[in-house]
Amino acid sequence: MPVITTNTSANSALRYLNMNAAEQTNSLNRIASGSKINRASDDASGLAVATKLQTNVSTLNQAATNASHATSILQTADGGLSQISDILQRMKTLTAQSISGAVTNTERAYINAEYDQLVKEIDSIVASTTFNGDQLLKGTGAGYSGSFLVGTNAGTSGSTANSDIIDIKITSGTTLGDGTFNAVAGLDLETTLYKSGATTNKEDIDAAQLAATAIDKAISAVAGARADVGAQMSRFQFQAAQIASSTENLDAAQSAITDADVAKEQSNFSSAQVKTNAAIAALSQANQMPQQLLQLLR
Structure with a gap:
């Protein structure tokens, strides 16, 4: 249902953007450090x-x-x-x-x-x-x-x-x-x-x-x-x-x-990078939807 008060699509795109960015950051940290456990939460x-x-x-x-x-x-x-x-x-x-x-x-x-x-x-x-x-x-x-x-x-x-x-x-x-x-x-x-x-x-x-x-x-x-x-x-x-x-x-x-599997982490990083770019594009499109709905009032 098209609405202008709550941009659900933008919220969803933002959530996926944060998830993909975090995954990208984690892979990059593992590649840079050579270790797949950089925080206790990674594998207690x-x-x-x-x-x-x-x-x-x-x-x-x-x-x-x-x-x-x-x-x-x-x-x-x-x-x-x-x-x-x-x-x-x-x-x-x-x-x-x-x-x-x-x-x-x-x-x-x-x-x-x-x-x-x-x-x-x-x-x-x-x-x-x-x-x-x-x-x-x-x-x-x-x-x-x-x-x-x-x-x-x-x-x-x-x-x-x-x-x-x-x-x-x-x-x-x-x-x-x-x-x-x-x-x-x-x-x-x-x-x-x-x-x-x-x-x-x-x-x-x-x-x-x-x-x-x-x-x-x-x-x-x-x-x-x-x-x-x-x-x-x-x-x-x-x-x-x-x-x-x-x-x-x-x-x-x-x-x-x-120890991190560098080849695997590089593959994960590339995948997360693509998904992050896609989420950014989706968020940009979602942010334009309320403006497009306003055209109906003109």
Whole structure:
């Protein structure tokens, strides 16, 4: 029914114009931001899930850093133990050299001098093998220990151990082999390998044999410590690979929820743009209808 007081056609065209303009704006926002969730009202439940996934990804990124730090600590400790092992092998060679009837007391004094310096070098390596100020091969009790978060669960698990936290433990260089290392480092070289004033070489050879036995125990202890460090290092390396895989999968899941399909949004934008133009044209025509009706009164 043609009327001039209420322009129903214009109201309807205006409503569709607002709807189409809003749709066009939403598509343009998604294209510009690359995300299909720009407001909580776009997808409330998707936003909640995506936020949790993003939190997990951020935590895993730090967990990867933690695993890298743990690996670096273990590598540093292994480097120190490797040097100690090499020194102990040289010390064993020196004791073998001393156990020879062709070596005189004067020459054993030279052997002792090198042996003594090697003991001091082991002490130096034990004291200087550090990471971020923490001594790795020297300390009270069992030596260095630390805990590293390598997952997303940083809380406690009651009576069950938290599998996302890995503890590392490095045997102290001062207690290797239940004291066998101390036995080597504590040898008094001037009276053990070489006894000044001895009438025969028998005491010197016996002492060298005792030193060789102590060194063998120390070498075995260092080898055991390196094996333990290597086992822990291997675990962190596999854990780092698992973290990388989990991060990739979580990123993909988050992308499926939040990332905009640019091709789809461009298509929606073009469609909304056409409908907006059509609504503008329809509104223009609707606004002219009352003026056209007035022509009937003339």
